[in-house]
Amino acid sequence: MTTTATIDSQNLSERLCSAAPPRVLDVRTPGEFETAHIAGAYNVPLDLLREHRDEIIKHLDDEVVLVCRSGQRAAQAEESLRNAGLTNVHILDGGIVAWESAGFAVNRGTPRWDLERQVRLVAGSIVLTSILGSVAAPKLKWLAAGVGGGLTFAALSNTCAMGMLLAKLPYNRGATCDAPTVVAQLIGSPVAQKVG
Structure with a gap:
């Protein structure tokens, strides 16, 4: 059994300023990344990494640090990369949330809701609407039960079907986030920029 590093x-931060900085792969959606x-x-993004893992790892001979919001998606990415x-491979402990909380700089772009917050909004809205609607149509309560069951399964399996679906929405997708673009960046870009 392999322990997660x-x-x-x-x-x-110290390693990024060294002579041989690691590659930092952010596995969040393009919207979150921006x-x-x-x-x-x-x-x-995690789904792109899973789908094109073998092509991507050909260009990852350096030390790799995986980043997501809090560490869960990075852990899934780490497992996929280790299986290959x-x-x-390392995971940033606490993700981008811990990085920012520690006072380290980030590049900022257009503010968007992170994926976990979107899941809470959609799941909560479906449950609330179906419970209120069940006053007029009693069978709608089963929709709320289905969402509750899905959330329970998501917690037990450490996966989230709703999150994977939301990640595919245009709001969460970047115009240039596809496998050829990612590989081109890994080949042609400097390994890392110095962090201020």
Whole structure:
């Protein structure tokens, strides 16, 4: 059994300023990435990483640090990369939330809601609407039960079908976030920019 290698924000900041900085892969949606990301990070959304893992890891011979909002998606990405044979993988402990809380700089763009907040809004809206609607149409309560069951399964399996669906919406997709673009960035871009 492999233990997950984590790195804290201070250690990552120091490594980014070293002569051989790690590659930082941010596995959040392009919308989340555009809102705020670590300078020099590459946006490789979790679903894209899973789908094109073998193509992407051909260009990851350096140490890799995975970043997401709080660490859950990065853990899934880490498992996928390790299963493909990549061993020099770390997860930023606490994700971008911990990075910002520690006072480290991020590049900011258009503010957007993170994926977890979107899931809470959609799930809560469906439950509220179906319960209120069940006054007139009693069978609508089963829609609320279905959402509750889906959320329970999501917690137990550490996956989220609603989150995966929301990640595909135009709001969360970037215009240039596809496998060829990501590979081109990994090949042609500097490994990392210095963090201020």
